[in-house]
Amino acid sequence: MKLASLKSGGRDGTLVVVSRDLRHCRPVPAIARCLQAALEDWDACEPQLRQVYEALNSGVFPDPLPFAPQACASPLPRAYQWADGSAYINHVELVRRARGAELPASFYSDPLMYQGGSDSFIGPCDDVVASPEWGVDFEAEVAVVTGDVSMGADADAAARSIRLVMLVNDVSLRHLIPAELAKGFGFFQSKPASAFSPVAVTPDELGSAWRGAKLHLPLLVELNGKPFGRPDAGTDMTFDFGQLIAHLAKTREAEAGTIVGSGTVSNKQGSLWGSSIENGGVGYCCLAELRMYETIEAGKPTTPFMQPGDTVRIEMLDAEGRSIFGAIENRVCGLSHPGC
Amino acid sequence: MKLASLKSGGRDGTLVVVSRDLRHCRPVPAIARCLQAALEDWDACEPQLRQVYEALNSGVFPDPLPFAPQACASPLPRAYQWADGSAYINHVELVRRARGAELPASFYSDPLMYQGGSDSFIGPCDDVVASPEWGVDFEAEVAVVTGDVSMGADADAAARSIRLVMLVNDVSLRHLIPAELAKGFGFFQSKPASAFSPVAVTPDELGSAWRGAKLHLPLLVELNGKPFGRPDAGTDMTFDFGQLIAHLAKTREAEAGTIVGSGTVSNKQGSLWGSSIENGGVGYCCLAELRMYETIEAGKPTTPFMQPGDTVRIEMLDAEGRSIFGAIENRVCGLSHPGC
Secondary structure, eight states: OEEEEESOSSTTOEEEEEOTTSSEEEEOTTTOSSHHHHHHTHHHHHHHHHHHHHHHHHTOSSSOEEOOGGGEEOSSSSOSOEEEEOOOHHHHHHHHHHTTOOOOGGGGTSOOEEEEOOSOOBOTTOOEEOOGGGOEEOOEEEEEEEOOBOTTOOHHHHHHTEEEEEEEEOOEEGGGHHHHHHTTSOOSTTSOOOEEOSOEEOGGGGGGGEETTEEOSBOEEEETTEEEEOOBTTSSOSSOHHHHHHHHTSSSOBOTTOEEEOOSOOOOOSSTTOOOTTTTSOBOSSHHHHHHHHHHHHSSOOSOOBOTTOEEEEEOBOTTSOBSSOOEEEEEEOTTOTTO | OEEEEESOSSTTOEEEEEOTTSSEEEEOTTTOSSHHHHHHTHHHHHHHHHHHHHHHHHTOSSSOEEOOGGGEEOSSSSOSOEEEEOOOHHHHHHHHHHTTOOOOGGGGTSOOEEEEOOSOOBOTTOOEEOOGGGOEEOOEEEEEEEOOBOTTOOHHHHHHTEEEEEEEEOOEEGGGHHHHHHTTSOOSTTSOOOEEOSOEEOGGGGGGGEETTEEOSBOEEEETTEEEEOOBTTSSOSSOHHHHHHHHTSSSOBOTTOEEEOOSOOOOOSSTTOOOTTTTSOBOSSHHHHHHHHHHHHSSOOSOOBOTTOEEEEEOBOTTSOBSSOOEEEEEEOTTOTTO
């Protein structure tokens, strides 16, 4: 089943069921006023939503609405929780190696996770409004949405709480990060509003690509229309989503509608210096990673961060080459030129 | 005006207007289904809520409901954002001094703030369920609830967005903090669900005690029925709430219903070794601070963290000695004895 939220209809948008081929959608106000409401009453809402989904796919509705990602908010336009892990240790190891530091062994047993701001996300095709001086970067990730999770839930129980899967651009302001992390309290200003894929899907929609609480498909990233990354999201993921959610719930409950991110998808490259797609590698899911390889190789990075007008596109295709979640497409706009 | 949320009525509770003397309350379902909804439509809801408040205070309602803090959830039982500052630098300076480190000068110009979990808070009189091995501590603070705040808002505009003021017990798991902060991503498991005061009040309710976007009254903390702290929340607050909100909104918008905390209230003590209330000082708003003074004086702390059965009470009185927000009263329960 595929779900989205149109921007119309207030802060939580309008919940729509989206056809498998992403061509059509159908508002379902009689089932739930928004996605958050459906998640809070999932056992009652899910079978009804699924009926609409099957009907939409079989084409029985006359004049179904065309589905336009540009009209979408993030599936949860705002959420009560957005907790982002960093499950691809290769990414973390690179950060450390680029500054000559060792990776603590505990990083392989104790997940990294930060609490993100969740009161408003930008839409999948919205602009990122930020000063280029802040070092604007994208981070392409996979994210899940949970039902209620008990405090102390183990990884298996946590994995069973997963209701939906989506993609995310965890926008990051790299030049604000060092000073912020040096203060010891983690990210804050350096993590502005994230953007999620137009569509969130139930795990069954992913077929055999969803196994072991990981999504085993390449995550496709384009920068200004050129391929930039295609690492497999199921490879080199040290912690699966069950483990990430269990980490979150160790000392507190998590409520329905909690979003948990994978962290920047990152595969180990054949070469110590990394490898771009042009050179036959899997490329990268953020500019920082390429810049770290550049630093390791040449002592300093040469690729700039995003400038006003630059656009990142994040998508995932199924085995038949069809877009699963629709594409995130975020263009950067400077503060003084909100219209770019 | 004073507002609260009864636990009954689902995840967002039932919004009630509370009389100034905290004796009575009145549900207002015709005005807003919950406090979050009122905050999102504040210009329309606020005058109607105020009418109910005046009528409740003047005693015109026959058989008003008695107000029972034990029946309350936190005023926002869950929120889209809970961002906690650390505006009392004395507290931060002590942490550093206890481990022999210097305080960076930038800490006086750049606020510390972390993103807290907000998907579910415990109620003002609920138990804190936690393992005593985690080092359970309280942190008594002041918090505000905002309306919508534009990205880049200055401190004055940010201060004008303040809709409500309340108290908070920012429960902290001290023994989990060092390893968590060492990972560099800030607090996560070490900050479980917080508890807010039974009642949130509009700033006008505080009279002259609310000025310069600070609350100038002693914050009263009792541990197991004995006075433990009474520092003035308006003293030694390096950043006012306008500055804290502006910090939050530097790189992103903040949506209505955002909660911003002051950080542990802490006054400079006359003595380098601190001073308990028994010794004529203002005491402390968390156990960690007393333990830091003990460490500075004797090389190690002697006061233990909270044990199962221990109760902290946090309250604030007006000039006439009347409780403004009602009292937070949280008892600690161990994981294996949820009923203590």
